[in-house]
Amino acid sequence: MIRETRSIQTQLAIVGTGLGGLAAGIFAKYRGIKSAQVGHTGAITYTTGYFDLLGGLLGEQILDPWQGLSSLKKHYPKHPLVRIAKEDIHKALNLFNKELNNMGIGYSEPGNTNLMALLPSGVCKPTISVPLTMLAGVKAKEAKSPTLLIDFVGLQGFSAVEFVANLKKSWPLLTAQRIAFPDMIEGQQVFPEVMARALEVPSTRQKLAETIKPFIGNAKYLGLPSILGINKPDLIHNNMEELLGVKVFEIPSIPPSVPGMRLRELFEQKFVDKNVTLIPQHKVEHIELNDDGAKLFFKDPFGDIEISCKATILASGRFLSGGLKAEQQNIVETLLNIPVTQPTGRDDWYQEKYFDPKGHNINQVGVEIDNNFRPLNTKGEPINRRLFAAGTIIAHQDWVRQRCGAGVSLSTAYQAVKYAAKVLD
Amino acid sequence: MTQKILDFNKLAHELLPKGSGYDSCIACGLCSSGCPAAGFFGMGPQHFIRMAMLGMNQELATTPWVWTCTQCKRCLYICPMNIDVSLLVGAARGAWPDEKKPQGIMRSCEAQSLNSSTSAMGLTSEDFIEITQDVLEEIKAEDHRFNTLQVPFDKKGAYFVVNQNSREPGVEAEEMGPLWKILNYVGANWSYTSKGWAAENFCMFTGSDAAWEKMVTQRVDAMNELGASVWINTECGHSLYALWKGIERFDLKANFQPGNLISYYAQWIREGKLPVNSDWNTMGLKFTLQDPCQLVRKSSGDPAAEDLRFVAKKLVGADNFIDMQPCKSANYCCGGGGGFLQAGMREQRRAYGKRKFDQIAATQASYVLTPCHNCHSQIEDIGEYYSGNYHVVHFWTLICLSLGILGQQERRYLGPELENLGLVPGDINAKT
Numbered sequence: 001m002i003r004e005t006r007s008i009q010t011q012l013a014i015v016g017t018g019l020g021g022l023a024a025g026i027f028a029k030y031r032g033i034k035s036a037q038v039g040h041t042g043a044i045t046y047t048t049g050y051f052d053l054l055g056g057l058l059g060e061q062i063l064d065p066w067q068g069l070s071s072l073k074k075h076y077p078k079h080p081l082v083r084i085a086k087e088d089i090h091k092a093l094n095l096f097n098k099e100l101n102n103m104g105i106g107y108s109e110p111g112n113t114n115l116m117a118l119l120p121s122g123v124c125k126p127t128i129s130v131p132l133t134m135l136a137g138v139k140a141k142e143a144k145s146p147t148l149l150i151d152f153v154g155l156q157g158f159s160a161v162e163f164v165a166n167l168k169k170s171w172p173l174l175t176a177q178r179i180a181f182p183d184m185i186e187g188q189q190v191f192p193e194v195m196a197r198a199l200e201v202p203s204t205r206q207k208l209a210e211t212i213k214p215f216i217g218n219a220k221y222l223g224l225p226s227i228l229g230i231n232k233p234d235l236i237h238n239n240m241e242e243l244l245g246v247k248v249f250e251i252p253s254i255p256p257s258v259p260g261m262r263l264r265e266l267f268e269q270k271f272v273d274k275n276v277t278l279i280p281q282h283k284v285e286h287i288e289l290n291d292d293g294a295k296l297f298f299k300d301p302f303g304d305i306e307i308s309c310k311a312t313i314l315a316s317g318r319f320l321s322g323g324l325k326a327e328q329q330n331i332v333e334t335l336l337n338i339p340v341t342q343p344t345g346r347d348d349w350y351q352e353k354y355f356d357p358k359g360h361n362i363n364q365v366g367v368e369i370d371n372n373f374r375p376l377n378t379k380g381e382p383i384n385r386r387l388f389a390a391g392t393i394i395a396h397q398d399w400v401r402q403r404c405g406a407g408v409s410l411s412t413a414y415q416a417v418k419y420a421a422k423v424l425d
Numbered sequence: 426m427t428q429k430i431l432d433f434n435k436l437a438h439e440l441l442p443k444g445s446g447y448d449s450c451i452a453c454g455l456c457s458s459g460c461p462a463a464g465f466f467g468m469g470p471q472h473f474i475r476m477a478m479l480g481m482n483q484e485l486a487t488t489p490w491v492w493t494c495t496q497c498k499r500c501l502y503i504c505p506m507n508i509d510v511s512l513l514v515g516a517a518r519g520a521w522p523d524e525k526k527p528q529g530i531m532r533s534c535e536a537q538s539l540n541s542s543t544s545a546m547g548l549t550s551e552d553f554i555e556i557t558q559d560v561l562e563e564i565k566a567e568d569h570r571f572n573t574l575q576v577p578f579d580k581k582g583a584y585f586v587v588n589q590n591s592r593e594p595g596v597e598a599e600e601m602g603p604l605w606k607i608l609n610y611v612g613a614n615w616s617y618t619s620k621g622w623a624a625e626n627f628c629m630f631t632g633s634d635a636a637w638e639k640m641v642t643q644r645v646d647a648m649n650e651l652g653a654s655v656w657i658n659t660e661c662g663h664s665l666y667a668l669w670k671g672i673e674r675f676d677l678k679a680n681f682q683p684g685n686l687i688s689y690y691a692q693w694i695r696e697g698k699l700p701v702n703s704d705w706n707t708m709g710l711k712f713t714l715q716d717p718c719q720l721v722r723k724s725s726g727d728p729a730a731e732d733l734r735f736v737a738k739k740l741v742g743a744d745n746f747i748d749m750q751p752c753k754s755a756n757y758c759c760g761g762g763g764g765f766l767q768a769g770m771r772e773q774r775r776a777y778g779k780r781k782f783d784q785i786a787a788t789q790a791s792y793v794l795t796p797c798h799n800c801h802s803q804i805e806d807i808g809e810y811y812s813g814n815y816h817v818v819h820f821w822t823l824i825c826l827s828l829g830i831l832g833q834q835e836r837r838y839l840g841p842e843l844e845n846l847g848l849v850p851g852d853i854n855a856k857t
Contacts, residue, residue, distance in 0.1 A: 003682070041505040045455065185776060188464035191457065197780065200750065200787040231750040256458035265751055279727070281502050281754060300726045302669075302683075320451075320505060 005304040008277055010036040011424050012417075013296050013307050015284050015335065016315035016323065018044040019406055020391020022267050023092070023413035024313050026099045029276055031421050036277040036307050038284050038298060041264075042321030043392075043405075048252035049134065049226065049259025050117050051410075053093065053110070054081065055126035055403025059357025063114050065128055065407070078396040081404060083371070084411045092414035093407070097129060103270040105262055106132035106234045116141065118251045120158050120225070122166030125403060131259065133228050133237040137249035140221040146173040148219040149251075150212060153180045154190035157254040158225040177215045182207035195227040196258045199236055209243035219246060226250040226258045230265055279305070283322060287312065287335050289384040311420040314338075314367075314375065315391040315413065323393045324365065331365050333393070338367045338375045338383060341395040359401035366395030372419040373412065386423050390416035429520040430486045433477035433513060440512040447478045449506040456500035456510065461757060461777040466490040470500040470510040477513070491517045492527055493773045495763030497718040502754060518632025526631060529767035533627035534636055543643050544623040546595035553622055554578060556594040557601065564602050567832050574609050579651060580616035586653035586681065587615050588624040588644070590661045590798050599834040603821035604659065606830050607690075611698040615657070621647035624659050625798075626667035630764030634674075641671030645679050655684045660796035660819050662717030663762065666724050685725055687796050690820060691732035694739055701827040703742035705846060712741040713749045713790035715781075715804060716756040717797035727753050737794055740823045747788040757781060761803025778807035785815060791840070793817045816840045 014024050017039025028035045054065040054072060062068035066086060073082040081089065093110040100107050107129050108115070114126035118137045130138065140147045151160040160176035167174055182204055184190050198204045216222065228250055229236035240248045252259055268280050279300075286297040293310040316323030316335060325334050331342045342365040343349060349362040367375045367389055374382035375389045390413040392399055399405035437447045456463075456470035463469030468490035476485055496511035523531060533545040542550045557576045564571050577583065587608070593600045608615050621644035628636035645668075648656055656679075658665040669683040693699040714737050716722075721730045730753035738746050751757065760777035768774070781804065785793055793804050793815055805817045818838045825831035826839075829847045836844060 040507075041455070041503055045503075045505070046453065183779075185464060189457075191454070191463075193458040194780070197750075197787075198783055201783050203786075204783070256454040265755060268753065268755060269748070269750075283507075301723055302725050322505075 003303040005306055008036050008305065008307045010034050010277065010307060010309050011311065012420055013037070013294065013309035013312045014315060015039065015287075015296070015312065016042070016317055016321065016391065017264075017267065017278070017280055018042045018315065018317045018321055018391060018409070019047075020317070020409035020413050021313075021315035022263075022271070023096050023410045024315055024390050024417050025267075025271060025276065025278070026096060027092070027414050027417040028420075029271075029273070030095060030099075031417065032275070033417070033421060033424060034275045036279070036309065038279045038282050038296070038307070039316075040281055040283045040322070042317045045260040045264055046255045046257070046320075047260045047263065048117075048119070048257075049131045049262070050125070050127040050252070051093070051107070051110070051129040051406035052126075052403040053089070053114075053128040053407035055114060056401055061126050062403075063126060064112065065114055065126075066112060072402075076396060080369070080394045080397050080408055080412050084415055088414055089407065089411045092410040093128065095414075096410050100266070103266050104232065105266055108132060108135050120163065120251055120253050122163035127403070128407070131233065131250070133226070133233045133250045134252070135249065136221060136247045137223055137251060140223070140247070140249065141167075141171060144171050144173060145220045146218050147171070147175070147221040147223060148216055149174060149176050149223040151176070151178050151225060152190055152195070153178060154184060154188060155192070155225065155253075156189060158251075163251070175219070179211050179215070182211060191256065192225055192227050192253050192258045193230070193256060193261060196230050196261075199227060200229050200231065202239070205236065205239055205243060209240065212244060216244065216246060221247045221249065223249050223251055225253040230258060230262050233262060284335060289336070289387060293386050294384070311386040311388065311423050313388045313390050313413075313416045313420060314393065315389070315416075316393055318366075318392050331362070333367055336383065339378050340365055341368055357401070359398045363398045363400045364396055366393050366397070368395055373416045374419070388416040388420050428486055428522060428525075430482050431516060431520050433482055433485050434480060436513060436516055437477060440516065441509055442507050447474050447508070450474050450478070450508060451506065453505070455503045455505075456508070459499050459503055459757070461760060461780045462490065462493045462495070462773075465493045465773050465776070470494075473510055473513065474508060485517060486520055489770075492768045493765065493770060493777065495718070495758045495760065495765050497758035497762050498723055499718070499757065502722055515632050518630075519634065521632065527764070527768035527770070529769050530627055530630050530764040533625075533767055534631050534633075537623070537626070537628060537640055538636070541620040541643065542623055543621050543640055544591040544595070545625045545627050546591040548591055548594055548623070550619045550622065553589075553594050554619060556598050557617075560598045560601055561605075563599070563834070564832060567834070568830070570830070571606065571609075574605060576605055577616040578619050581652065583614050583616035583651065583653045585613055585615035585655050585657050585684075586648045586651050587617055587657050588622055588659060588664070589617065590624045590659050590664060592625075592798055597837065599832070600819070600837070602832060602835050603819070603825040606825055607699065607821060610828065610830070611693045616651060616653065618647040618651055624661050624664035626664055626671075627764060627767065629663070629667045629671070630767075637667065637671055638675040641668055641675065642677060644668060645672060645677050649678070649680050653681055656681045657684045657686050657689060660686055660798070660821060662719030662797035663799060666719040669724065685720060685729055687720070687736060687820065688725070688729060688732045690736045690824065694736060699824065699828075701739050701824055703740060703745065703827070705827055706742050706745055708842060709745055710741070710792060710842070711745050711747055711788070711790040712737060712792045712794055713747050713785060713788040714752070715749065715759055715793055715795035715797070715800045716752055717795060717800050718756065718758045718762055720797065721756065722754045730754065733796070736820060740820070740827055747790050749784045749788055757784065759800050759803045760807070761799035766799055766802055774803070775807060775810050778803055779811065782807045782811045782813060785813065791815050794820060794823070796820050
């Protein structure tokens, strides 16, 4: 059959649609740079929805992340966050926050200290910004307010009873109740996504509120797994508060969970404009770098697509997103075979103890960058003056133990776009 | 004929895209979470994958779930490991004994094989030509502006070859008129073929590659013989996918480019050849849109989805257009795909469609636009079943309504408020 290769000409190509890639897209749009972005489902889909800047260091919780950055510098001098001025980190977090709010998902403003955000098993973690649908949970726990926590028949991976059991000592007025979500087929597994989409229909919200009301009693707060809609969570959140007459908050559930779907669908639908081409759920298969930029190649069901650009940002993520791949003995970068800083052998990838406060070496592997956020070859030279890196593919950070994933992604994206803009001028 | 038991794990290695496999599944459940068929018969895409890994071939070969999966590929779309469950569902369907497959699908496929017209409704080429001539005469009699309207067959030198879903000539012949009027309006040089004119392909849904290939081959031969440059598929999702995918899958030689009608609508509007507007929508009627999986996610991707929205907004007014959520390539299948409408599993089909019904209800739109026959039928059915308050319309209906050339007989899918709108014939030449 006769098929023509479809070509896209752009200034900036961004590889990856995780937090780093999407932030790069936002920052590029903000600077008026024409961009094309390609990426597939990755770690962002599994997020709690919380944005961490720095929540842990050497086994200790960090309550003041800004002060924590100074300690980080002392212990991890090559950490990407310590290579960026605090002022730029502030700008990155605030700009991203503002754009998310503009596009339709409300987030709390990143402040001077971390919030202690709730997790599904009944523990808390320090984080810098939370979705507004989850904020009341932080306050309810802080004030130890009378709170009813709801879970649902058929929902796996979220137990109100377990949550209460783990927090009962410090939060005695917390109680649990299991109910059936309206109009679900009896005996089947119920997914958070299904409930969230059902709650986008006003009549379902009314039915749910009627089901919950008899159990509220003296509670001032009501907690739910994260199910308050995918596309208009703040509207649905407000509506549920009106219907129930108490403060309502969500707690992220385990994957497949709603907060990541919200972010992904928000970008897919609200982000595109005349300067932004977004090709979601596809993976770049091959990149050819040249003196004037690069050509990126991939396929969709209908055939071949080629992007020509003047600069490229590699934000392809780590193992889950496909930016890095673990071979039998070593770890490789998958698109350009960029050298990956890593332990000498597989035996050193992990510590013996899973909860070792030092964290596992494999979580710190990644590509090296120069001060302009360009990936380096084995000689320590930039691979191409028009190639930049952003996000967790960068070495020397441990987003798992240090609770710094969003901080690294947003801040490095901000820097990568800043330096890419200079070669585009 | 006895049930053939496939080795699904082995099959996965043969069929799944490069770099993916059952052993790469991280069991995150995103596939089942976004699958309206998950849960029927205790099965879902995640179950399917895990059971294949465990070698539970007997269970997978015999589960009727494969007939409730519409092969819409949303699980593939969302899977970080690129696992395409629909390919294995297709293989599982094919291994069922013919007599145990849903007979509605089988009968439609058999009807397509009866003669060279390839119509699932059993219409011959002569029937089709006769019906089109009758409808053409009626249009000319109703409106003098179409005195010179032509419906060409086997016209050498035509740029476009167009195929037609049998539903129109079979049960609602007057619905063919709007597309002819549009092609005439833009001055398209087009033709039907008398052989292999039908668009639908139920053979693909049987899981039989041989039957699918036979159907595609007949049509490709007819189109190659005509020598047109571009094949335009009618407003129908699966028939677009079945043909272009079939050409690739069976390595057939096709001397034409595939085109989708919606993108041509968009192009003609941009070029000024189709000067539609929303002036007629003085009531502020709200419209939403169902992206056919076969057209968007499985074929042209988001560029086609953007064209759909461009055309829809031009037709109804940007303020009157409300996107369903999720949409574009992330859209949910309505439950009309994969032969589900013909599979006789009404209870499951409607339970599947409840998610689509909720998504429509959330928009509060009074009309659903969709360029797909199966979407159209399913969305109408669930609307009636769940007491929805909306109508389902083709794009061609609104285009002609907007241009003031929609005949009285071409309004069966419009609500009472649009029954007579713009019916006074004007002079088409004055507009062009």
